[in-house]
Amino acid sequence: MICSKCEISKLSREFPESTIGSKCAHIATWCLECLVEYLRKEEQNKCPECGVELAEQEIHNHYLYWDKASFKIDIENVTQTYAELSGQNDINSEDFYVVLLNGKKITLKIRDITTVKDLKYALRAEISVDITKQKLIYKDVELNDLRDDGINNSTLEDYEIRANSHVQLIVVLYSITKDQALTNLAFDLYWGFPDSGQDFLDGTCLIYAGDRLWKKYDYLSTFYPPIPYIKHSGDVIDEYQGHHKITARLNELPDNVGQLYLILSSWRSPTIGHFRNPSFKLYDEGDPEKQLLDYTINRAANSQAVIMCLINRTKGGMWSVIEVGEMSIGNAKNYDPIEKNIRRLQWFNRIL
CATH class of the missing domain: 2.60.60.30 (sav2460 like domains)
Structure with a gap:
């Protein structure tokens, strides 16, 4: 598919067939990235091509799919979500990702980081968040610095975090x-x-x-x-x-x-x-x-x-x-x- 706005063809930016609205055929001439950017930035609820008003549920479906496609992850089943939305993982990749609450994504190299503590220090260097304020979640499980014995450091491998994995970072400023x-x-x-x-x-x-x-x-x-x-x-x-x-x-x-x-x-x-x-x-x-x-x-x-x-x-x-x-x-x-x-x-x- 060639987007009529950006004139780029890229699989991860295309509409899945299930999200294409039935009210307007023109809307699918834009890639999902351009459409969502238009709807959010311009605060519009109309097709950018022909002006037909879009249903609220239709707009919500576009937002939902794009948020997932751009790795605003489903914490309960992140690996499955990524595979479903983006196709097969790049087996040659050495990257894995940490995603903040607002969707910002940080790319790190899996070869450079062994332990959970290593990951926290890498994030501190990358985004200046103190390690004591970092709560890391993967597959709905919080990553602990130490293993159950309380002595040895937990590793990314312990949590089955590999290349292409997506870890959620919650910045906890204070606990009351x-x-x-x-x-x-x-x-x-x-x-x-x-x-x-x-x-x-x-x-x-x-x-x-x-x-x-x-x-x-x-x-x-x-x-x-x-x-x-x-x-x-x-x-x-x-x-x-x-x-x-x-x-x-x-x-x-x-x-x-x-x-x-x-x-x-x-x-x-x-x-x-x-x-x-x-x-x-x-x-x-x-x-x-x-x-x-x-x-x-x-x-x-x-x-x-x-x-x-x-x-x-x-x-x-x-x-x-x-x-x-x-x-x-x-x-x-x-x-x-x-x-x-x-x-x-x-x-x-x-x-x-």
Whole structure:
């Protein structure tokens, strides 16, 4: 197949027959990579060739297939998924891959890395993530530094990790114990107004029960009387700057609520970078000097919104702060694009 946009023929970019929509024959003249880029970037739901409106499920199917084809992996059966979507592995390859939560893929040489510790040090050199914050998952199993004897180092071979394997990296910035959760978790956001005048850098918390949006907290939805343990400050504005604060007592959340996403988005300005001196702090109010999230807002300067982090319920009732850093379009006027990106994140609706 030759894509009518990029004029490249490449098997991994083609549509599988099962995902081609029945409403429009023209859409299949674009390769899947170009189509998904168009739909996401332009926030369109129409065929780029003839303008026929595409069904939401059809668009979702295209996203889903491309995310898998570009190795946003199925953690439960990564090897099988890769084989099904990409055909036979390259038997001459020496590469294996580490995939971050937002889909970024890091390529490493299998011959250079023997142990799990070696892999963590290689990732620290590659992306500057401290080894103590790395949680590595392969085939739904966490990779341990040491074998069961507690003495010898675990190897990649112990976990059957070979060339063409895909390992998931979860960057756990902080783990919150049950005792710590008894006090308020707080997110403080400050921003200076852009040169163009007063504007709002919105801090939002989207909370999920399984795959369902449970509650949204932002400048408008600040408090729900049946849920007294979570609150958004609303807009706190003076002549120089704005302030948002979100507080939550994690231990009081219902058992079926497992994920909280913290989001920054620009209200009027096209990008977050228009705001002067934005700053934030995520902390436990029992220990306000300890920062739980290390994220540089400048990374998202050219984006309208950023999904900063995930606060994820873990097995045993603990919580972890996990770095996301996923750029997005959308803002507090329209969360739909942000919610779609959340649902595409590799750890959406999963328990560590």
